[in-house]
Amino acid sequence: DTAVSQTPKYLVTQMGNDKSIKCEQNLGHDTMYWYKQDSKKFLKIMFSYNNKELIINETVPNRFSPKSPDKAHLNLHINSLELGDSAVYFCASSPNSPSRLPYNEQFFGPGTRLTVL
């Protein structure tokens, strides 16, 4: 069984479109994350949710909006897509709120490769 899954795996779209990426974890974890990995493989955290509550919101354009309908799901919606949004987006989860668990061991999904034309 896949622990952290993301759909779609590949997403090719035109500039200006709106798209969503879905993430689900079946590990029973409380915290979920979105990361962006650029073409140079640099990983940058975007958002983190704990029990459906936003706890980390990095400097990300407000075209990006995360939504957590329940603690097992964290979706990422992107409005007005731009060329610079092309990247691989990773979802991750960790067992507990980082402020309660001393260390933040994260489990990653397989990634969604977004290409904006």
Added chain:
Amino acid sequence: AQSVTQLGSHVSVSEGALVLLRCNYSSSVPPYLFWYVQYPNQGLQLLLKYTTGATLVKGINGFEAEFKKSETSFHLTKPSAHMSDAAEYFCAAQGGSEKLVFGKGTKLTVNP
């Protein structure tokens, strides 16, 4: 601010040779440290972690890392490289905040 530096964006070794991937961190508090591996077109997978206790940490696939506080380092090693070890390796650190900070990654190539 916390940071993680991986020396060498590319490391190339021969099959059977020692693998050494370097990681240095800066943290105002004792950190928790992690190494992740990313195989082509896949997500990141935890190789090993240091939280407390023994400073030499063993992970999966024969990798190990040693936490050296005096050198603020957490280098990853494997005595004998295998072709299947070819991947991108990321060092990560968590200091006083909840955020996990990643290094820029090191691409390991294993030559036959």
